[in-house]
Amino acid sequence: TCWCGFKMTQVIAAMETQLSNGPTCNNTSNGPSTISNNCSSPVESGSIEDSKTNLIVNYLPQNMTQEELKSLFGSIGEIESCKLVRDKITGQSLGYGFVNYVDPKDAEKAINTLNGLRLQTKTIKVSYARPSSASIRDANLYVSGLPKTMTQKELEQLFSQYGRIITSRILVDQVTGEETILSRGVGFIRFDRRIEAEEAIKGLNCQKPPGATEPITVKFANNPSQKTSQALLSQLYQSPNRRYPGPLAQQAQRFRLDNLLNMAYGVKSRFSPMAIDGVTSLAGINIPGHAGTGWCIFVYNLAPDADESILWQMFGPFGAVTNVKVIRDFNTSKCKGFGFVTMTNYDEAAVAIASLNGYRLGDRVLQVSFKTNKTHKA
DNA sequence: TAGAATT
Secondary structure, eight states, rough: OOOOSHHHHHHHHHHHHHHOOOSOOOOOSSSSSEOOOOOOOOOOOOOOGGGEEEEEESSTTTOOOOOHHHHHTTTTTTTEEEEEOOOOOTTOEEEEEEESSOOOOOOHHHHHHHTTTEEETOEEEEEEEOOOOGTTTOOEEESSSSTTTTHHHHHHHHGGSSOOEEEEEEOOOOOOOTBOOOOEEEEEEEESSHHHHHHHHHHHTOOOOTSSSSSSSSEEHHHHOOOHHHHHHHHHHGGGGGGOSSOOOSSOOEEOOHHHHHHSSSSSOSSSTTTTTTTOOTTTTOOOOOOOSSSSEEEEOTTTTTHHHHHHHHHGGGOOOEEEEEEEETTTOEEEEEEEEEEEEEEHHHHHHHHHHOOEEEEEEEEEOOOTTSSSOO
């Protein structure tokens, strides 16, 4: 199994960064080998009414559904519409979507609170959507032959003379620890408009950047390769220690999923013949927290001002979260001290519980467990 | 020498 050597303190350290600093613009965890920027996309002047309410959400986890997207962003305010963009043929998520709020204030709040949120292996980006038009399509360039010493900033400086850069990225070899990032000498530049990209090709393809010994190649990028369901599965379930980048722990607690599954239900793993879809096929066994649509987790000792966003921030990094709910007093709207989180996969829920139970949030120590029948219904 | 940024 690949579920060995899981470093618990690493998870907590990474999470604390997120909780204390709030959402950031750091996208380094989107893919094992990339660095990228996170240029916001300011609203274009004189555009349609949606310009202050419509958001584009990038770097979504591959398995996140439109309903989960709506659930996440609906925790901010009323949503007018929500769309996850999918491949027309396979139906696979393309990893981005749109959320249009009723109130521009909620759109702004969503950018402030959800941009930079870590969900599984991704750090989502939330920004205003530009008005859809043909001129902004096919504006992405693939650049190769870059000097290995060239930084992302230098790359942007080189290309910015041709137009407004929406995103830039230099691919890097896998990061070991927090240092030593080695450029692969290739990257991407997305311009605001296709004509800008065309001009950049004319001006920079086969040219040597300042100080470089070799010319670079600049061309339109191909579409991202489709992944097979097999590859998606392995991305989801392999190498868990890659999923929580952060400082290496000196005294790492070790967590073994198989042990926990064995202790709990006597099953070897989610792929055991006994467990077609996790452990739900274990007929006749009363399984705590299992609500049919996922695993309901009880979170106790939340502060009165706790909101849904804190639950997304805490549980999102551990796997697929489909819903969060803070239980509030009807009159005061203050949190009554507890809430619920629904996670799709048992193993991810188990890791989240093992990691977050006893976690100190502010001056409170959380109690986190599978929801039992005697507690409040979600 | 390959990322899921325009519904």
